[in-house]
Amino acid sequence: MWLSQIHGFGSIDLRSMQAENASNVVPPTSRSSNYIALKYCNFPQKVTGVGIEEKESYCCYMVVFQYGSAVLFNISDDEAESYLEIVRRHASGLLPEMRKDDYAVKEKPFLAEDMQGGPDYIVLKNLDTDGIRIIGSVLGQSIALDYFVSQVDGMVEQFTDINRGMEKTGSFTMDRKKLFQLVGKANSNLADVILKVGLFERSEIAWRDAKYAQILEYLREEYEVSQRFGNLNFKLKFVEHNIHFLQEVLQNRRSDLLEWCIIVLLSIENVISLYEIIHDTTVVSV
Secondary structure (H helix, E strand, O other): OEEEEEEEOOEEOHHHHHHHOHHHEOOOOOOOOOEEEEEEEOOOOEEEOOEEEOOHHHEEEEEEEOOOEEEEEOOOHHHHHHHHHHHHOOEEOOOOOOOEEEEEEEEOOOOOOOEEEEOOEEEEOOOOHHHHHHHHHHHHHHHHHHHHHHHHHHHHHHHHHHHHHHHHHOOOOOOHHHHHHHHHHHHHHHHHHHHHOOOOOOOHHHHHOHHHHHHHHHHHHHOOHHHHHHHHHHHHHHHHHHHHHHHHHHHHHHHHHHHHHHHHHHHHHHHHHHHHHHHHHHHHHO
16 A cells, blocks of 8 residues: 655745656656656665566655645655655745645555545555655645635635624725735635646646546546636635725725815915905905
């Protein structure tokens, strides 16, 4: 059984990471440039009639994605930290709390079908590097979605508090700078999910071979990727609606302020004119 762990970081510099770990990089089989796969082998040497026998089960893999996810295969909990340290050296914008999930991948060479699914595990007839890439892509996207959902949930909570305050007081306190920051955060979250995470990009590996397409579709369904993105998009629509409403309120406040400024200026001008008239009248009468 291959145990996989999914960890979330900030963005990762794949170029520098690849240069530092060149001997462990698995040659790519697609044009995708948002991840690299690394292979580490520490197998015992068994002397046979033809020399040294290498067992794939003694190898472990790490699939690292530019947007900040790292998926570890066949690495125990007590060994995971040393491999994650390799990633940290090339990560920027580290999250205050690293997210983690576990998933089991079982290998059965005599399985009648190419794959079978189960709760929190998948059974494959054969697990190769392309299979690891496909599984890693979905697991990496899932942990990234968790992060973005938590970010958007925070914004929803902020606007919920604002709406409750308006319900009680009939007004709200937020400056334009804070509102624009929320606009930027909402837009960047949506852009990151679509562009950086590549949630809807076609997988060349799955496109070339039906068995990988089956694994991809099963895992996307298992992790409810489309449904979770739909929920995320719905929450962003709520945020967007509130942003537009508050922008209008702030704009109206600004218009009211300008109107009052004009009224005050006109009043001052009238006072000055009245003073000049009274002054001129006084001078003439003298």
